[in-house]
Each structure stands twice: as C-alpha cells, then as structure tokens.
Amino acid sequence: MADSQRAVTGATIELDDLTKRYPGSRQPAVDSVNMEIAAGETVILVGPSGCGKSTTLRMINRLIEPSSGRIRIDGEDVTDIDPVRLRRRIGYAIQSSGLFPHMTVAENIAQVPKMTGWPKARIKERVEEMLDLVGLDPREFHARYPRQLSGGQQQRVGVARALAADPPVLLMDEPFGAVDPITRDHLQDELIRLQHELHKTIVFVTHDFDEAIKLGDRIAVLREQSHIAQFDTPEAILTNPSDxxxxxxxxxxxxxxxxxxxxxxxxxxxxxPTVTMDDPLQEIFNKLRERGGNELLLLDRQRRPYKWLRRGDLMRAKGSLARAGTLVSHHVTRDATLRDALEAVLTDSAGRVPVTGRRGEYVGVVDMETLLNSVHELLEADRMAALEHRHDLEESRAHQTQEQLESGFAGGDQP
Known part of the structure; x- marks a missing residue:
C-alpha cells in the first residue's frame, strides 16, 4: 500500500508555553516551549546534556508536572485530566526497557491492555501480534523472562509493551542508548519499519545527531532550558543550519x-541465485551452471542469508555444505540507511551485502556500484542546491543595493 493510502493513527500534539521550574532553582529547567507536532510525525528532540529535552518529553505524559503552560493532544487540553488515565493513552519507552523482571514477556506486554479492561482473548491476540510486529517469534519469546533476553530483545519487548494498547502517541527517551552500536542500528531500522506501518506520533529524545537524522521527520535542536535553536527537517538543518x-x-x-x-x-x-541447506549438491551445481555466475547465496532453513558459495567451494564440499563457503558477516534491512549499507559493503571483499526482511529472511542484495551511484546523486544535488542558494543570495544583495541607491536618490543625495 502506498504511504499516502496508509491510515495515520497518531494524534497532533501542541505545547503552549510549556515551562518547568524546580524549587530552589534560579532559572527554569524548561522555559516556555512552543511546538506543534503533526499526527503521524516523528519528531526528535536533540541537544546537549542538561538542556531539558527529557524533562520536556516527560511533561507530555505528565511524569513530570508542568509548572505552567498547556499540552493539547488532538486538540484536547490534557493538563488538567487525571495523569494516570493520560499515561494509559500514551506509549512510553525508555533506555533500560523498563520491563518488570518478575513478569514474562507476555505479561509485560499485556500490562496496559489489562489495566484498561481489555478481554483476555483480545489481550492474548494482541500480545502475539505485538511480538510479531517487533520481529520476535511469539512461540519462542512468549514465556521468557527479561533476564533471558539480550539487550536488543528487551528493547523490542519494551517497544511492544509501549504500543500494546494502540496509543496514538509514543514517547521514547533515549531508548537505544544502552545497547551496542550494531544492535542500535538494527533497533533504529526496526523503529523506522514500525513507523512505516503504524504512523503513530513519535517524540524521541537523543543526544546523538546521527540518530536524529536517521529517524526524524523533523528535528528540534534545543539549547539550554529547551529553547529551540532550529525546528526543521533533517535536510534543511544539514544544508542550512540557522546559526x-x-x-x-x-x-x-x-x-x-x-x-x-x-x-x-x-x-x-x-x-x-540462492540455494537452501536441503538442496542436493548436484542441484546446486546445476543452478550455478544455469545462471552462468560464479557465486550463490546459501540460505538457512528460515531463509536467512547464511553463506556465500563459490564454484571452488562446491568442488571441495565433498558431499556436505557444512564447511563450504564463507559465512555472511553483515546484512542490512530495507529500512537501513545508505550509510549503514555503505559501511557493511566496505567490510565485504566482494562489495555487496544481503538485504533482509522483518524476520531476517532474504530479500535481495545491494552492491557497491548502486550505493556509489546514489552517493554521487546526493552530492550532485547538494552542489546544485548550494549554487542555487548562492545565486539567491547574490540576487538578494543586488536587490538590496538597488533599493539603497534608489532610496538615496529619492532623498536628494544624488550629485
């Protein structure tokens, strides 16, 4: 389905002079923030440590009570309603995942639907749906406890729990900050894929500008006290920073x-060309001969990229693929950025990397030539934009000069 045809399930958010003052502090932690966020938009709050970005985020679901100002969600002023009821309508994901250690994965995900009175059958169905949505097999992870999960899996469950009651708004406070860089890239890709499907309104806090560029429809660059230095698209901030x-x-x-x-x-x-673990060696030879190439991609039994097989590897296989070929060391998802793909391709001697789907299944391959062509197109677009910007500046200066001259003549300053 095309993006324009997907239903937007998010809500608008308006922050009106939102302020937080702590007792004993001379200056407010957050000072008169005004911001409008469209339904279905991903907005990133980014800025130096201590600038008030997390405080601003937590005031939206009133984990921190505002000192003054208003918060409107879909036009409704939520400043004066019951904060517990408000939080059940807003998903919330944090850095440490926040899972209850004594509850199973399924029990964690079911918490908010259970508190809001969903029937048991609907909750069970929703838990399985959420696990599948974040790329975890319900049969495998349903009964596990958080201690039995990796950091990345815990964060996936945390996101599933935040989305379980189908809230229009999802708040995320540095949710991927505590995992290793590779897992972080994969989690970012997962969030992009989820948003591509769900179109929630996401407000996401990070101190990592690269993460902000990768995830955001718009980025709010914040100074101290959450004063907005620039609130714009990633492209605009990269090409025309305000100061x-x-x-x-x-x-x-x-x-x-x-x-x-x-x-x-x-x-x-x-x-x-792909083959599977269960294909007879003779069929693999035949496929390689028919395609006329020198390489095949071996998929495991879940159709995930496993090994690259060359003709010489097959000659040495001696009836078994167990020791043949080269393990696939990197893969990227369809929602990975060109930067992620370029880094993966540069580490591969053959200059290509498999592309995978939600469960890691094989989708295709992207190679160095394709990526370099895309890089050249980006650089050329930047060059043309810079020339156009320079031309506009020159025209503006010439216009100002002409106006000054005409103003001087009108005042009788001509010789």
Missing part, C-alpha cells in the same frame, strides 16, 4: 550525514 550553535551540533561531514536520509528500499535491490 553557529546548530552548525556546531551538526558537526563535520554534513554531506556524508545526508546518507542517513536515504533508505536501502529507495535504491536498486538486486537478486542473486
């Missing part, structure tokens, strides 16, 4: 950071 503070936060290599704006699904994904 030196924003430029410093963007950092060096803005052109390369733009690689985080394009997804693998937006470029050419090629297909390569």
């Amino acid at each position: 030196d503070f924003v430029s410093g936060f963007v950092g060096a290599g803005a052109a390369l950071k733009r690689l985080n704006l394009t997804r693998v699904r937006d470029v050419g994904i090629e297909d390569v």
Whole structure:
C-alpha cells in the first residue's frame, strides 16, 4: 500500500508555553516551549546534556508536572485530566526497557491492555501480534523472562509493551542508548519499519545527531532550558543550519550525514541465485551452471542469508555444505540507511551485502556500484542546491543595493 493510502493513527500534539521550574532553582529547567507536532510525525528532540529535552518529553505524559503552560493532544487540553488515565493513552519507552523482571514477556506486554479492561482473548491476540510486529517469534519469546533476553530483545519487548494498547502517541527517551552500536542500528531500522506501518506520533529524545537524522521527520535542536535553536527537517538543518550553535551540533561531514536520509528500499535491490541447506549438491551445481555466475547465496532453513558459495567451494564440499563457503558477516534491512549499507559493503571483499526482511529472511542484495551511484546523486544535488542558494543570495544583495541607491536618490543625495 502506498504511504499516502496508509491510515495515520497518531494524534497532533501542541505545547503552549510549556515551562518547568524546580524549587530552589534560579532559572527554569524548561522555559516556555512552543511546538506543534503533526499526527503521524516523528519528531526528535536533540541537544546537549542538561538542556531539558527529557524533562520536556516527560511533561507530555505528565511524569513530570508542568509548572505552567498547556499540552493539547488532538486538540484536547490534557493538563488538567487525571495523569494516570493520560499515561494509559500514551506509549512510553525508555533506555533500560523498563520491563518488570518478575513478569514474562507476555505479561509485560499485556500490562496496559489489562489495566484498561481489555478481554483476555483480545489481550492474548494482541500480545502475539505485538511480538510479531517487533520481529520476535511469539512461540519462542512468549514465556521468557527479561533476564533471558539480550539487550536488543528487551528493547523490542519494551517497544511492544509501549504500543500494546494502540496509543496514538509514543514517547521514547533515549531508548537505544544502552545497547551496542550494531544492535542500535538494527533497533533504529526496526523503529523506522514500525513507523512505516503504524504512523503513530513519535517524540524521541537523543543526544546523538546521527540518530536524529536517521529517524526524524523533523528535528528540534534545543539549547539550554529547551529553547529551540532550529525546528526543521533533517535536510534543511544539514544544508542550512540557522546559526553557529546548530552548525556546531551538526558537526563535520554534513554531506556524508545526508546518507542517513536515504533508505536501502529507495535504491536498486538486486537478486542473486540462492540455494537452501536441503538442496542436493548436484542441484546446486546445476543452478550455478544455469545462471552462468560464479557465486550463490546459501540460505538457512528460515531463509536467512547464511553463506556465500563459490564454484571452488562446491568442488571441495565433498558431499556436505557444512564447511563450504564463507559465512555472511553483515546484512542490512530495507529500512537501513545508505550509510549503514555503505559501511557493511566496505567490510565485504566482494562489495555487496544481503538485504533482509522483518524476520531476517532474504530479500535481495545491494552492491557497491548502486550505493556509489546514489552517493554521487546526493552530492550532485547538494552542489546544485548550494549554487542555487548562492545565486539567491547574490540576487538578494543586488536587490538590496538597488533599493539603497534608489532610496538615496529619492532623498536628494544624488550629485
């Protein structure tokens, strides 16, 4: 289904002069924040440590009570309603996942639907649906406890729990900050895929500008007290930062950071010959001969990329594929950025990387040539945009000069 045809299930959020003052502090922690967030939009709050971004986020679901100002969700002023009832309508995911250690995965996910009075049959169905949505097999993970999960799996369950009651708004406070870089990339891709399907309204806090570029429809760059330095699209902030503070936060290599704006699904994904663990060796030989290539991709029994097989590997297989071929060391999802894909391809001697779906199943391959062509297109677009911007500035200066001259003549200053 095309994006334009997908139903938006998010809600609008309006922050009106939202302020937080703590007793004994001379200055407010958050000072008069005004922001409008569209339904179905992902907005990233990014800024230096201590700038008030997490405080701003937590005031939206009133985990921190505002000192003054208003919060409206879909036009409804939620500042004065019961905060517990409000929180049941807003998903919330945090860095440590926040799972209850004494509850199973299923019990954790079922918490909010249970508290809001859902029937047992509906809760059970929803738990399985949520596990499948975040890429975890319900049969395998339903009865596990958080201690039996990896950090990445815990975060997936945390997101599933936050979405279980189908809230229109999802608040995320540095949810991927405590996991390793590879797992973090995969979780970011998972969130992009989920948002591509669900179209919730997401407000996401991070201190990592690369993460902000990768995930956000718009980014709010915050100074101290959550004063907004710039609130715009990633492209606009990268190409036209509003001032030196924003430029410093963007950092060096803005052109390369733009690689985080394009997804693998937006470029050419090629297909390569594949075989499975259960295929007889003779059939594998025949397929390689028919395709006329020198390489096959071996898939495991879940159709996930497993090994690259070359003709010589098959000659040495001696009736078994157990020791033949080269293990697939990297893969990317369709929602991975070009930067992720380029890093993966650069580590591969053959210059290609498998692309996988939700459960890690094989989708295709993206190669170095495709990625470099996309990089060249981005750089050319940047060059043309810079030339156009320079031309607009020159025209503006010429216009101002002409106006000054005409103003001087009108005042009788001509010789």
